[in-house]
Amino acid sequence: MFWHLQVLNLYRNPVLMRQWVMKQKKCAVVNRELCVACGSCQKVCPMGAIRVYKGLYAITDGARCIGCGRCAKECPASVISLEAPREN
Ligand code: SF4
Ligand code: SF4
Numbered sequence: 001m002f003w004h005l006q007v008l009n010l011y012r013n014p015v016l017m018r019q020w021v022m023k024q025k026k027c028a029v030v031n032r033e034l035c036v037a038c039g040s041c042q043k044v045c046p047m048g049a050i051r052v053y054k055g056l057y058a059i060t061d062g063a064r065c066i067g068c069g070r071c072a073k074e075c076p077a078s079v080i081s082l083e084a085p086r087e088n
Contacts, residue, residue: 026067026082032057034079041071041080050080 009016028041028050035057041050042058049064050071058071062085072080 027062027065028060030058031079040074044070044074
């Protein structure tokens with residue numbers, strides 16, 4: 001019963017809703033120091049949210065990333081983790 005009231009409150013309050021969405025969402029984060037810039041992550045991302053920057057390391061676009069985890073599964077160096085985005 002309490003759980004249903006919490007959901008109802010989320011829908012009524014846009015601030016709470018945004019906080020809840022931010023808490024649920026995960027984004028890909030690359031450990032740049034260990035990335036070997038192979039580009040495998042870039043090839044499998046359905047959102048175009050990760051790319052190799054100047055042949056050096058992969059970078060992600062938090063606004064595009066949907067947290068599907070495909071890049072992390074594909075990464076041969078296992079340097080991608082899915083983390084909650086940081087609020088600035
Ligand atoms: S988690 Fe999914 S959407 Fe995000 S960068 Fe990786 S493949 Fe792309
Ligand atoms: S798949 Fe892994 S090692 Fe290759 S570019 Fe992406 S993050 Fe770097």
